[in-house]
Amino acid sequence: MNARITCPVLGTKVVSAEEAVAHIRPGDRVGMSGFTGAGYPKAVPRALADRVRAARARGEEFRIDLWTGASTAPDADGVLAEAHAIGRRLPYNSDPTLRREINSGEVEYLDVHLSHSAQHMWFGFYGNLDVAVVEVTAILPDGRLVPSSSVGNNKTWLDQADKVILEVNHWQPRELEGFHDVYYGTALPPYRQPIELTDPTQRIGDQYLRVDPRKVVAVVETHSPDRNAAFSPLDETSIKIAEHLVDFLQAEVAADRMPKELLPIQSGVGNVANAVLAGLSRSTFSGLAAFTEVLQDGMLDLLDDGTLDFASATSFGLSDAGVKRFMDNIADYKGKILLRTEEISNHPELIRRLGLICMNGMIEADIYGNVNSTHVMGSSIMNGIGGSGDFARNAYLNFFVSPSTAKGGAISAIVPMVSHVDHTEHDVMVIVTEQGLADLRGLSPRKRARAIIENAAHPDYRDALRDYVERAEAARPNALHTPHLLDEALSWHQRFLETGHM
Template sequence: MPEYDRIQCPAFKSKIMSADAAAALIPEGCNVGMSGFTGSGAPKEVPMALARRIEAQLAQGHHFKIGMWTGASTGPEIDGALAKVNGINMRLPYQSDPTSRERINQGDINYIDMHLSHVAQYVWFGFFGKLNVALIEVAGILPDGRLIPSTSVGNNKTWLDQADLVILEVNERQPLGLAGMHDVYYGTQLPPHRVPIPLVHPHDRIGEPYLRCDPAKVIAVVPTHKADRNSPFKPADADSEQIAGHLIDFFKSEVRHGRLPKSLLPLQSGVGNIANAVLAGLNNGPFENLTAFTEVMQDGMLAMLRSGKMVGASATGFSLSPEGEQDFVDNIDFYRDKIVLRPQEMSNHPELIRRLGVIAMNAMIEADIYGNVNSTHVMGSSIMNGIGGSGDFARNAYLSIFMAKSSARGGDISCIVPAVSHVDHTEHDVQILVTERGLADLRGLAPKQRARLIIDNCSAPEYRPMLQEYFERALHHSRGKHTPMLLDEALSWHARFERTGSMKVREAVAA
């Protein structure tokens, strides 16, 4: 047998096997907790082997499905492969794979879209049933059996604690320099025995650098050598840069008015082009000694750490481009004392978000004229990805910001509508809306005041007259005057899109 330097504990060496052999140990119909958060730190060989096993059984007329629980989204080796063979019965708590999304919207997969901070507690209380298997990628196993976490922590601590059986993928592609970057807190307690979490600064370390695992539960150890799923970095377009510019101007104003310090407050940022454009704007802006308390580390935050604009960042995983990953690996000694990776029950914990006064910046699909936000569903019923951690942050942040371009599909969809087709974040949790057209600061405003500001500042020019006309009619004809709404028209824009392919009112063509 070849030497595996990453597997130093004798109790684990005797359990080394192939991915196919490990996949054969996963019981049919069981619930599997898999590592991974936005593609980082996910198992990469055993899920593919499990998909092959399911496909072979399907060819014999036997349907084999599992319940699949993760930290957040994963990669094509997991969601894509298992969804393709229709091998997932229940999926939670977040996904972004096209094949998985299609299966969910076709009704083939039951999907629980939930706040990421709630997952661990729900598992402890058994709301999803029993966790049978934990399938976790690690960077190495120490002589005493402790595990060096990989490029994400996610729900791994809970999976290892709660699962009956454990399968470990030891990925030699992950740098051993990750050791010491993690902070795994084992002090969480269930209600009614909660105690304060002793974290008062984003860079505080309150736990342990390694994961614990009972060797008696480990049934397989699979050596691997495969990179995380990384997405190429796309340069910001003009609209994204305008959104970033509006936000930078807003932050400058908040500093001038004494509502933010010159170092701002800990930043949380969603993923995507707009988020990276905002981070790039901050990197070139006037603010110094920035910090982050977020879910994922993107290229933009690595650039801020390199430039010295950001002095430290807390997250639960990475979401890097291939170039960003290479920079991280090449300079891991520089990043090790500047980045802390925590379990997502800590990175997304409402108590900590509120205590630290986080500035939360997240993407949306649409917002309505009163400030309600839909961040998950297209046309009300088709899931896009999921709520992820945006709700954890929006409800508890010092500043709750949602961003989007004012229109989509070449202008056929307005992202500012009379009423959102699905509500993830109510008007009570949304303080700032930003599009490339402008920024609406909704703090201290009543519903009718918010409506006028959102229409004037955030809507696309081609839809602004339609929104103004709807709002004026709602003011005069709705029964209630607090939040005026025409019930038979509020969702007519979405219905028109599904009927004609555009939210625009097209002139009737004479017969």
């Protein structure tokens, strides 16, 4: 027994990571904890990678299917990818080694909406879950589990897996107990009931995860940090994007389309998202609430300065400095931060009911408002759709944000036709770049094209985009709803592949 493992039954199952991975077999479907670099297992993936390499040295094939909440880290996705241990992966990945293996065809990748990943598991779409490997902060005397720095799909993995391996991470602050809300009211159709959450601050579940102790085959102790995300200093481009977005929200309040404390906000991950949050901090807004996936440094800033009263998420996604700030002031954040299961944080019904303002990044948008969030030049996956579709489709108001160019101006983020569609024009309301903001609400396709070109496209590409639209309109005068030149629609991408410049 120790301070982190006080359950007599599970205390007898403490073993090394090397012993634990003996319970994982070739071909197993393995569900691991982890969401955006937080709360993923630290020791078992490395030990499993070693086991796979040893098997391959003996001439034996050893791959697993790997399911998580979202991305993990180099010491989880990364080490397994380096060992060529993954045959199929879902639902989101940001590891560069695994990305190369997905794009080379070595790994099958299922890029599903995060709100779908757990329920598709319940429906049996992916087959039986053989093993769950879940990081927790502590095991209580009665066997309940104090969750870690993310919740993600952990409840589902623990419920559905035949065997469970628990990692108890002593690095995670014991004071995390009380920061979680794990909802156990989900049922399969046709027996589903409404989820009675009407306010981002509301608790509807338990503080703890549950597991059948008979399924637990191993408990591994670790003392390892999360993969904390370093954020770049705010640059001029990100600041301009944030200013456009904040000015727009202030105008919406002035027009009485939302209250002065806004509606609950959701923000994607990354430097631009943090810049937008910083812009909110510099604004006149106060009393805000967040209902989102990931709590980044920018939201800690808003909580600290009083702009934000409460944040609901499924995971932390902090920098090293953000982690230190959180740990140093963890008692002050209790009651202001709540981590929920992924099936709740991304639930379409709740997103629509709460009326979220959703802000997510994009790779490119086309002149009619279709958005590509996932693929470079049509074929190569970047990370995945994540939760952006969950939020955009059901938002009260959604924004897709990006610098107007990439690769030093060689790539335009606004193109005649996107090379891959994740969010159709029907689901996209506002596109923001450092050049300006295109409000697409209530506009027909041709008016959307003018708004996007004049407000969001980089000046170096505007004349070419105007020319494309004018020639498309002239070429087919009886097909003017969404005019396109089909032999040119993707020519910008082809030109980049051939010359390195659009």
